[in-house]
Amino acid sequence: MLLSFENLTLTLRGREILRGVSGQFEPGKVTVILGANGAGKSSLLSCLVGLREPQSGSVTLDDRPLLSLDNRERGRAIGLLPQRPDIHWNVDVKTIVGLGRLPHSGRWGMSAADHEAVVKAMAATDCTDLADRKAMRLSGGEQGRVLLARVLAGEPQWLLADEPLASLDPAHQFDVLERLKSYAIAGNGVIVVLHDLTQAARFADNIIVLKEGAILASGPREEVMTAAIMGQAYGVEVQIGISDRGNPWWFRFGVCDNLGANRNGHRDE
Numbered sequence: 001m002l003l004s005f006e007n008l009t010l011t012l013r014g015r016e017i018l019r020g021v022s023g024q025f026e027p028g029k030v031t032v033i034l035g036a037n038g039a040g041k042s043s044l045l046s047c048l049v050g051l052r053e054p055q056s057g058s059v060t061l062d063d064r065p066l067l068s069l070d071n072r073e074r075g076r077a078i079g080l081l082p083q084r085p086d087i088h089w090n091v092d093v094k095t096i097v098g099l100g101r102l103p104h105s106g107r108w109g110m111s112a113a114d115h116e117a118v119v120k121a122m123a124a125t126d127c128t129d130l131a132d133r134k135a136m137r138l139s140g141g142e143q144g145r146v147l148l149a150r151v152l153a154g155e156p157q158w159l160l161a162d163e164p165l166a167s168l169d170p171a172h173q174f175d176v177l178e179r180l181k182s183y184a185i186a187g188n189g190v191i192v193v194l195h196d197l198t199q200a201a202r203f204a205d206n207i208i209v210l211k212e213g214a215i216l217a218s219g220p221r222e223e224v225m226t227a228a229i230m231g232q233a234y235g236v237e238v239q240i241g242i243s244d245r246g247n248p249w250w251f252r253f254g255v256c257d258n259l260g261a262n263r264n265g266h267r268d269e
């Protein structure tokens with residue numbers, strides 16, 4: 001199943017937020033969306049899940065307009081982990097994760113398969129021990145993991161995550177990225193907004209770079225993560241260290257020391 005967007009234009013309060021952007025995502029791959037604050041990354045995700053209706057253009061799933069799908073069908077196709085997730089409901093963690101099954105469960109409530117998906121999602125996100133805790137009393141990072149479990153429990157064909165690493169400690173950041181990567185390898189599509197370029201370099205198959213509501217670059221990670229493109233995206237000089245295997249492994253921003261003498265550093269003007 002291909003997820004495509006064609007000529008999307010989104011205007012909010014008279015401001016053009018997305019300016020006729022087009023692209024396509026592949027299942028089985030992780031696509032990372034990069035760009036400076038306000039570039040339009042979350043707005044693009046909102047259009048991709050049908051939370052915002054663009055003024056022009058369309059989002060299609062295998063040539064079917066997304067907005068023609070009913071809510072349950074759309075919920076099974078696409079799951080979103082929103083930016084800055086915050087839980088205000090006074091319910092326990094397993095109930096919140098169970099909400100991810102709503103697009104699947106029948107009128108008689110949750111089936112054995114639904115319960116199994118919830119248990120699996122909680123284990124995958126290290127939330128099993130939190131199952132009976134009140135979600136609103138958890139730390140920010142724990143809440144982030146619970147909400148990721150909720151999305152995973154829905155087993156969507158497309159999983160979209162807006163800055164899923166915010167407020168996670170390094171070990172849980174690693175776990176979440178590994179989990180999302182395995183979800184893609186299992187044949188699903190994964191689209192993630194990240195600000196951490198090192199993590200993006202490790203983790204992305206493809207990258208889309210947004211700048212001021214337009215696509216500055218898109219393609220395989222190694223073609224897009226150049227110092228020239230990253231510098232244009234963020235408006236500062238960028239230096240990139242390349243590993244012995246040829247992968248970018250560190251990024252420095254701003255006017256830096258000349259790293260030309262460093263065997264692993266290069267400047268891509």
Ligand SMILES: Nc1ncnc2c1ncn2[C@@H]1O[C@H](COP(=O)(O)OP(=O)(O)OP(=O)(O)O)[C@@H](O)[C@H]1O
Pocket residue numbers: 012013015017035036037038039040041042043044083
């Ligand atoms: N409801 C709204 N009304 C007006 N402008 C909005 C609205 N929502 C977002 N914007 C503007 O749209 C632009 C893009 O916002 P968006 O949240 O998509 O950016 P982003 O790339 O996700 O940024 P960040 O990295 O800061 O999360 C910003 O300039 C923002 O102020």
